[in-house]
Amino acid sequence: MVSVEYFITLALTFQSVDQQPHFERQSFRINKKIFATLDPKAGTVVIKLTAVEQSVFGAYDQSIIYPVNGAWGKQGWTIVELAKVKKEVLKDALTKSYRNVAPKKLSEKI
Secondary structure (H helix, E strand, C coil), X not given: CCCHHHHHHHHCCCCCEEEEEECCEEEEEECCEEEEEXXXXXXXXXXXXXXXXXXXXXXXXXXXXXXXXXXHXXXXXXXXXXXXXXXXXXXXXXXXXXXXXXXXXXXXXX
């Protein structure tokens, strides 16, 4: 339901975000810290959530939003399938990811 172009536009709307290459992906960073990565070929995004947020978003639909395998997933890194997720859900999850990584002054503005 969400295009790669829409995701990029959405991610860059947050204050002080930089887009940079990250291996075969694109990363979206705040103060050099990654809050999201995009794999355009796979049509997936990986975002940083808390354990509770990961559980809540996963309850929405585990075939759309689910933990990364292994230790990264246990740390809150979560995969989102762009072709299946609703725009509103993606925006909410991405906002949470940004707030989890951004400095307190920036995260409080959202």
